[in-house]
Amino acid sequence: MKQLKKNFYGNFFRICRSIVRIFYPKYTVQLPNNPGPVVYITHHQNLFGPFILLLWFRECIHAWILHVFLDRKACYDQYVNYTFTERFGWNRSWAKICAFLLSFTVSKLLRSCKGIPVYRGSRQIVNTFKQSTAALVKGESIAIFPDRDYSDSSSEMKDMYDGFLSLEKYYFKTTGQHVCFVPLYVSKNKRTIIGNQGISFRDGQIFKEEKQIVYNKIQAELNRLAVECGDIKQDGRG
Template identity: 75%
Template sequence: MKKNFYGILFLICRRIVRIFYPKYTVQTPKNSGPVVYITHHQNLFGPYILLLWFTECIHAWILHVFLNRKACYDHYVNYTFTKRFGWNRTLAAICAFFISSFVPNLLHSSKGIPVYRGSRKIVHTFKHSAEVMSNGESIAIFPDTDYSDTSSEMKDMYDGFLSIEKYYFNITRKHVCFIPLYVSKKKRKIIADKQIYFRDGKPFKEEKQIVYDQILAELHRLAALCGDIKQDGKG
């Protein structure tokens, strides 16, 4: 297993940011093999903290537009800065030019895996993921249907990510170890406890729903355990 696969740019930037950003402690179960961590996005908070403070190197699933300079620029100009932030197009274009010159390089250095949502190219995402896992490396996925939601409660998730089970099993004949991972603002902690697997000999469609429900329930439990939401799921 390759312990550290991050690039120099990412490592330098992470070291600089760690000087100024409060430290988050990490509490996760020990694993001898690769893991797929499932985490709440929370409008970028989840990926940001995980890549900043997680003690294990991980390949984060990243929307493919942020890994390509032109696509990244278009996304910031036509969506993020104009539609989400309400900026005028000139200001959006200026900021997008500088940001899109840096962000793709940083994310490539972090060894992120491009995600092609709503495209047949999603197959490449699954194949790439299965390959890095077969090398003993772990993955982090942020499957929120509403990435802009800043609340501590994980609501609906896309369930397509669970298809990674089929690709990994075809290569290794082993089931994926899914671990729900919660990033707590209140406790300044990255916490996980439960390992979730598909069961042997069960139809994929049937198991898919069961695993989905278990992951979502565990993320709610961890959020409540940290005091970020109430036990009934209301934050």
């Protein structure tokens, strides 16, 4: 396994993170040692998961980010045509003003934290897998937030996109090793980022069948951690 690389974030992200850390409550990290670079799978929770993970995680990680947020013009269009108008119901003129100001900062910040662009529903998704594989080979870990409903702020991990599991094919083809997927839960109740041992594909199994098994294990572990932290009650509410 490659030794984990550290400190690949850009200066702009580091400065912004340092400022936000002054005002935002600290989250501790409870995570066993998973040797080598890993792929962390985390609950999005309406941006809460990515925000806390990038703010307080103890190592640098490449977050999978929808490609539009890494390009200023595409980010502006996303805010104007969907986020502020369709989702939040803002007046279009007001949305344009806010989008113009915010798109500069967001796109620059996410590029500075070395996010990996995700091209959902496009053949360019191949570039996402190739870039992710290259990062892992260099010893750099990745974070993926696969929730289908990104606006769901509940603690329960529900339906996930399963396409991220195809990263196993690219990584195995390149290295002959299996990807280590680590379910990582961000607990509001305990102010903790918590994970356990990684989950990997097994040797000699049919990919389609093994993919469903790994999917189920990741989802179950994220929800188990949510219950353990008290974010989800035993009756399933949370």
